[in-house]
Amino acid sequence: MIKGWSKGASLVMLALILVMTACSNGGGGNNKPASVGTDNQGSDSSTATTLSIMWWGPDARHEATKQALDIYSKQNTNVTFKPEFMAWDAFWQKLPTLAASKSITDVLQMDAAYIQEYVSRGQLEDLTDIDLSGIVDPTVISNLQIDGKLYGIPLSQNAQGIAFNKTELEKLSIPLPHKDWTYEEYFQWARDAKAKLPEGKYPIGDTTTWDFYNAYQTAMGKPSIMSDGGKIFTLDKESFMAFYQTYEEFRKAKIVPPAEKAAAFLENDPQADPMASGVVMTRGATTGSVSALEQLMPGNVGVVNMPVGPAGGGWAQSTIFLSVSANSKNKAEAKKFLRWFITDKEAGKALGLTRGIPINPDIYKELEPTLENKDKLGKEIYDLSLDKALPFFPTAAGFAEWVDTYKKEMEAVTFGQQSIEEAYNKLDKMGKELAAKVGSK
Amino acid sequence: MKTERAISSMQTEKRTKPKRKLKGSLHLAGYVFISPWLIGFLLLTLWPIAQSFYLSFTDYSLLEEPVWTGADNYTKIFTNDTTFTKSLSVTFMFVLFSVPLKLFFSLMVALALNKSIRGMNLYRTAIYFPSLIGGSIAVAALWRNMFGIDGYINQVLAWFGVEGIGWISNPDTSLGTLILLNTWQFGSTMVIFLAGLKQVPQELYESASVDGAGKVRKFISITLPMLSPVMFFNLVLGMIGSFQTFTSAFIITKGGPINSTYMYAMFLYEKAFKHYQMGYASALAWILLTIVAILTIINFMASKYWVFYESDGGKTK
Numbered sequence: 001m002i003k004g005w006s007k008g009a010s011l012v013m014l015a016l017i018l019v020m021t022a023c024s025n026g027g028g029g030n031n032k033p034a035s036v037g038t039d040n041q042g043s044d045s046s047t048a049t050t051l052s053i054m055w056w057g058p059d060a061r062h063e064a065t066k067q068a069l070d071i072y073s074k075q076n077t078n079v080t081f082k083p084e085f086m087a088w089d090a091f092w093q094k095l096p097t098l099a100a101s102k103s104i105t106d107v108l109q110m111d112a113a114y115i116q117e118y119v120s121r122g123q124l125e126d127l128t129d130i131d132l133s134g135i136v137d138p139t140v141i142s143n144l145q146i147d148g149k150l151y152g153i154p155l156s157q158n159a160q161g162i163a164f165n166k167t168e169l170e171k172l173s174i175p176l177p178h179k180d181w182t183y184e185e186y187f188q189w190a191r192d193a194k195a196k197l198p199e200g201k202y203p204i205g206d207t208t209t210w211d212f213y214n215a216y217q218t219a220m221g222k223p224s225i226m227s228d229g230g231k232i233f234t235l236d237k238e239s240f241m242a243f244y245q246t247y248e249e250f251r252k253a254k255i256v257p258p259a260e261k262a263a264a265f266l267e268n269d270p271q272a273d274p275m276a277s278g279v280v281m282t283r284g285a286t287t288g289s290v291s292a293l294e295q296l297m298p299g300n301v302g303v304v305n306m307p308v309g310p311a312g313g314g315w316a317q318s319t320i321f322l323s324v325s326a327n328s329k330n331k332a333e334a335k336k337f338l339r340w341f342i343t344d345k346e347a348g349k350a351l352g353l354t355r356g357i358p359i360n361p362d363i364y365k366e367l368e369p370t371l372e373n374k375d376k377l378g379k380e381i382y383d384l385s386l387d388k389a390l391p392f393f394p395t396a397a398g399f400a401e402w403v404d405t406y407k408k409e410m411e412a413v414t415f416g417q418q419s420i421e422e423a424y425n426k427l428d429k430m431g432k433e434l435a436a437k438v439g440s441k
Numbered sequence: 442m443k444t445e446r447a448i449s450s451m452q453t454e455k456r457t458k459p460k461r462k463l464k465g466s467l468h469l470a471g472y473v474f475i476s477p478w479l480i481g482f483l484l485l486t487l488w489p490i491a492q493s494f495y496l497s498f499t500d501y502s503l504l505e506e507p508v509w510t511g512a513d514n515y516t517k518i519f520t521n522d523t524t525f526t527k528s529l530s531v532t533f534m535f536v537l538f539s540v541p542l543k544l545f546f547s548l549m550v551a552l553a554l555n556k557s558i559r560g561m562n563l564y565r566t567a568i569y570f571p572s573l574i575g576g577s578i579a580v581a582a583l584w585r586n587m588f589g590i591d592g593y594i595n596q597v598l599a600w601f602g603v604e605g606i607g608w609i610s611n612p613d614t615s616l617g618t619l620i621l622l623n624t625w626q627f628g629s630t631m632v633i634f635l636a637g638l639k640q641v642p643q644e645l646y647e648s649a650s651v652d653g654a655g656k657v658r659k660f661i662s663i664t665l666p667m668l669s670p671v672m673f674f675n676l677v678l679g680m681i682g683s684f685q686t687f688t689s690a691f692i693i694t695k696g697g698p699i700n701s702t703y704m705y706a707m708f709l710y711e712k713a714f715k716h717y718q719m720g721y722a723s724a725l726a727w728i729l730l731t732i733v734a735i736l737t738i739i740n741f742m743a744s745k746y747w748v749f750y751e752s753d754g755g756k757t758k
Contacts, residue, residue: 009466011466011467011470012466012469012470012473014470015470015473015474015476093714093715096502096503096504096714096717097503099503099504100503100504117504118504121504121505123504259698260590260606260607260610260611260698261590261607261610262610263607263610263611263697263698264589264590264607264609264610271591272589400715400716400717401712401715401716401718404711404715404716408697408699408700411697411698411699412699415612415698415699417612417699
């Protein structure tokens with residue numbers, strides 16, 4: 001009797017011991033960083049803080065940012081960081097889940113394309129009280145305010161332009177694009193250039209994304225496709241038809257690459273980049289991204305601003321920010337860090353141009369003598385774009401799906417599977433439905 | 442169970458009590474032993490599944506609280522979503538071709554590797570080896586480079602004067618490329634077949650030889666029936682796996698061009714994590730589960746007519 005009982009009991013004990021060891025081993029390993037963090041916050045020193053921070057970007061930006069964080073920790077010994085960094089896609093997949101569990105990092109990088117969405121959901125802290133006088137141009141700040149408040153500290157200047165294969169165009173004595181070329185000139189340039197280009201090379205690329213068309217629609221003086229936070233939807237049929245009929249003509253005349261070829265392009269890939277592979281003579285490039293292209297084809301890249309219309313063309317402004325989570329427990333320390341990030345000379349040197357042209361003119365002046373050609377191109381796009389620039393038009397909250405659908409419907413047009421008008425009708429219907437949904441909220 | 446207990450209690454009245462106790466604590470011990478898994482299962486699998494069922498009746502963007510919308514998601518999916526129809530038909534096409542092809546191909550390889558030749562272990566290892574690297578992202582990236590417009594396949598074709606096309610950037614061939622990749626990843630299916638082949642009793646072949654059966658006859662009358670349970674297992678697993686295919690479409694084609702490889706799992710993923718429509722995505726997940734469950738039941742019912750179990754005394758059920 002006793003034997004039986006003790007056998008069962010000892011089995012339970014053994015099981016418990018096994019489970020506990022298993023849990024404590026695993027748990028101990030996982031929890032270590034966290035417990036160190038709480039120690040810092042609590043007992044060691046009353047002001048010790050761990051700031052969690054998250055950003056996206058390429059490796060160079062990761063390394064530079066980590067270096068800057070080290071500098072801050074040296075200057076402010078009470079602050080340590082818990083950094084997380086990843087690529088663009090991973091960042092925007094992760095952030096919504098963090099938002100849902102109210103655990104967004106204290107400091108996070110933000111983009112103009114998404115900031116409205118996160119502000120409208122109350123996820124970001126109001127930063128209006130950070131003193132940026134003498135650091136950031138007041139007009140820049142007032143442009144960035146949402147309902148009179150600032151939710152992201154701008155880090156850099158950015159602009160949209162067009163890069164072209166300077167060497168090859170010069171060799172074939174094709175005139176280089178000039179600043180403030182109009183859309184008519186852009187299209188005509190493509191037709192003329194085709195005549196001089198050998199078989200299998202194309203002056204311009206095809207387009208299936210909404211933003212490139214929206215640049216045309218707004219340059220023609222029409223409203224942006226999404227305005228008033230997505231409540232108003234305007235897909236101007238006349239401009240839409242004119243724009244894509246031109247591209248249809250181009251596909252027939254082989255001024256743009258065939259759809260099958262276009263679908264295989266992968267920007268910034270040494271073999272598959274439309275321009276670096278030598279197939280297409282031009283492609284879109286921003287201040288922040290042109291350096292990657294220049295590194296693929298050093299010395300061969302020239303830049304020009306986006307084609308313009310009666311209303312102007314392209315955009316030139318800050319699109320990348322640092323924000324503070326509305327749920328952060330270290331808001332004061334986070335705000336202090338944000339101001340430092342764009343003010344400190346040592347940090348400026350460590351960060352370089354990894355986030356574009358620094359917003360703070362003093363920092364830029366320090367860096368200017370050391371700039372490489374790839375960095376100067378970015379600055380050139382910005383300078384060329386500034387006077388004709390229109391505002392940056394972000395995807396409105398709730399329109400992510402429409403943006404994807406746009407690309408797919410226009411791809412179907414390039415593959416000849418549907419007419420431009422059919423695509424227009426579908427996109428217009430869907431956009432209006434979404435706008436009605438946003439408006440009813 | 443009941444009768445067993447009744448008999449034992451009749452036989453040894455005295456020992457009933459301690460035995461019960463032992464049994465109870467034995468049960469408890471069992472549960473404690475499996476508790477790491479059990480807790481994980483309840484919290485990380487069952488609870489999220491239940492939640493997703495609830496969410497499938499809501500409008501949930503992750504950033505805001507879910508709003509109950511009844512069957513709206515399901516109504517929209519079935520009546521007003523052409524992408525749903527498209528992705529479902531793409532997935533069905535994929536399953537229809539890739540599952541039989543993979544079964545056939547891996548069976549052929551298993552048969553070839555079942556011969557007793559010198560150094561066979563070496564061949565087996567060599568052929569199974571790629572499955573070890575299988576980390577499907579690397580393989581998918583490799584596939585993208587091979588079938589790209591300037592990829593190896595087209596370079597080889599060029600030697601023979603054939604001008605290749607962009608296999609993965611052409612909507613007519615992109616799905617075929619993915620089916621081919623799925624067929625090529627035959628490693629684990631092949632190993633299961635190989636194990637099954639080893640189980641076929643040699644004496645059956647011997648007696649068949651005595652009766653004058655040829656190779657083909659032996660394969661049809663002995664190997665196939667003896668292998669049918671293994672084949673059934675591979676069929677069911679292969680089908681379920683194919684319905685959930687994601688990585689290859691995501692890495693190689695991104696679902697394109699023009700949705701020609703937009704697998705159901707990828708549609709679901711984009712709805713959830715790109716468009717932040719968690720409720721809608723949950724509804725999609727439940728629909729997929731239902732489809733796979735129904736097809737699996739059909740498979741099991743059909744198996745009565747072609748799967749042969751030795752334990753049934755030489756008859757199909």
